[in-house]
Amino acid sequence: MTSSRSTRGVVVVNPVSGSGDHVDTVVEWAADRGLEPRPTERSGDARRIAREVAPDVDLVIAAGGDGTVNEVANGIVEATALDSTTLGVLPAGTGNNFATNIGVGSVEAAFDAIDRDRRRMLDLGLANDRAFVNSCVGGITAEASAATSPDEKASLGVLAYVRNTFEQLASYDAPPLSVDIGGGSADDGIDWQGEALFVFVGNARRFSGTRTAQANVEDGRFEVIVIGREPPSSLVGDAALERLFGRDDDAIVRRRTPSVRIACEDRSVGYSLDGEMLETERLELDVGPTSLSTIVGDPYDPDPDDT
Numbered sequence: 329m330t331s332s333r334s335t336r337g338v339v340v341v342n343p344v345s346g347s348g349d350h351v352d353t354v355v356e357w358a359a360d361r362g363l364e365p366r367p368t369e370r371s372g373d374a375r376r377i378a379r380e381v382a383p384d385v386d387l388v389i390a391a392g393g394d395g396t397v398n399e400v401a402n403g404i405v406e407a408t409a410l411d412s413t414t415l416g417v418l419p420a421g422t423g424n425n426f427a428t429n430i431g432v433g434s435v436e437a438a439f440d441a442i443d444r445d446r447r448r449m450l451d452l453g454l455a456n457d458r459a460f461v462n463s464c465v466g467g468i469t470a471e472a473s474a475a476t477s478p479d480e481k482a483s484l485g486v487l488a489y490v491r492n493t494f495e496q497l498a499s500y501d502a503p504p505l506s507v508d509i510g511g512g513s514a515d516d517g518i519d520w521q522g523e524a525l526f527v528f529v530g531n532a533r534r535f536s537g538t539r540t541a542q543a544n545v546e547d548g549r550f551e552v553i554v555i556g557r558e559p560p561s562s563l564v565g566d567a568a569l570e571r572l573f574g575r576d577d578d579a580i581v582r583r584r585t586p587s588v589r590i591a592c593e594d595r596s597v598g599y600s601l602d603g604e605m606l607e608t609e610r611l612e613l614d615v616g617p618t619s620l621s622t623i624v625g626d627p628y629d630p631d632p633d634d635t
């Protein structure tokens with residue numbers, strides 16, 4: 329070892345994520361490896377702890393769900409430690425979307441991945457002044473996510489989000505959005521305007537296609553899908569959805585792009601960044617100039633389109 333820095337790591341443990349029964353296992357595992365466990369006490373702690381420790385450690389591990397991972401990633405960004413600190417993920421939340429997308433589908437898989445130490449430089453999403461790793465979702469899905477209580481999540485898991493999305497569809501007041509995807513005047517750019525039911529911006533997460541939920545998270549581009557208020561009636565059934573996601577339509581656009589600008593002139597719109605809410609009239613989304621070093625699991629495929 330050349331320096332003590334390369335051997336030190338911190339595990340930020342969210343004790344209330346998921347079913348909350350991971351704490352003892354994670355703390356014991358961390359102690360066995362000389363990693364320092366740091367439990368959070370309230371919302372925002374994971375970000376603060378990561379910001380404080382990132383300049384001094386090689387590895388910060390988020391033990392929790394997508395919200396905890398998002399906080400730790402933001403802490404590393406705020407510490408300006410992207411070039412020296414790696415993110416690890418121990419999936420101990422409800423959805424664990426990001427962890428699944430990087431091939432660590434369980435706590436045991438994460439233990440194994442961290443021991444193997446396979447590091448990849450992953451794209452980091454920036455939304456105004458906040459970072460996200462998995463996705464930014466606007467519209468009805470974001471509001472359904474915000475309306476999902478911890479109790480519902482505990483009893484229903486991800487199904488709680490699905491149920492709340494359907495419950496809100498009829499009464500949803502779709503915001504009038506202007507969405508500039510990839511620079512409207514660029515060759516493949518488009519300036520979409522309309523009442524939007526859903527805006528999906530995937531970084532590690534893919535929203536279309538059934539082959540894989542993992543997007544290419546090393547290509548410097550988001551996958552963006554906007555679905556307007558009045559999707560055509562042909563949008564019934566999975567096959568029709570698949571077909572439509574492959575091309576543009578008045579009500580659906582899909583692009584891969586490093587930049588998106590979303591504006592709503594008359595109100596704030598709620599967006600879910602990795603499950604954490606952001607309310608804003610204007611949202612600027614960019615793939616960050618610096619990647620996030622991340623420990624990935626065995627099943628992680630850098631190019632899922634090439635299989």
Ligand SMILES: Nc1ncnc2c1ncn2[C@@H]1O[C@H](COP(=O)(O)OP(=O)(O)OP(=O)(O)O)[C@@H](O)[C@H]1O
Nearest residue numbers: 345346368369370371393394395396421422423424
């Ligand atoms: N000690 C704490 N007490 C209360 N809330 C906390 C504490 N530590 C973190 N939090 C908050 O807990 C919330 C939920 O955490 P997280 O998103 O990691 O888990 P989850 O919702 O179960 O999983 P997922 O997002 O993967 O579905 C986050 O908003 C986080 O800020």
